[in-house]
Amino acid sequence: MKYLGYEWENQVSILASRITLHLQKEIKLSFLSEAQVEAVGKYDKEPKEYTIKGFCLSRYFVRREVLESMVEDLPCIHINKRYENETVFTVCAYPSVMQAWYDMMWKGSISTKVIKDLGDKWHKASEEEVETLHKKHKATTTRCFV
Secondary structure (H helix, E strand, O other), X not given: OOOOOOHHHHHHHHHHHHHHHHHOOOOOEEEOXXXXXXXXXXXXXXXXXXXXXEEEEOOOOXXXXXXXXXXXXXXXXXXXXXXXXXXXXXXXXOHHHHHHHXXXXXXXXXXXXXXXXXXXXXXXXXXXXXXXXXXXXXXXXXXXXX
């Protein structure tokens, strides 16, 4: 496993400097709570637990293309594509971990929609009914890729 140590903090500092220079004013990055992601199967050869840290750029607008160029050489920092109205960054060692998180959130969104559609009859639903709803929502739920 890639050890991030202080490297992620260094990269966050570099990014904050770049954004400050771009906006020509001091910024504040807000750190989010940690989430645990287990990367398995196609993402890594051996299942492991990874910690993902997140932070956001609140109250400031910087075009997505500009931010993407700012993090190009910062391998620990990714722009979290699941957020459209706010700029959220994720710190993790490998793109595969970010993809595992995207996939987990996508599958959770599909399951939540299926349960909402079934309503009070969720415990009486047949496997076929659940599978039909699952396919419907799988086809229409937005999926993010690294």
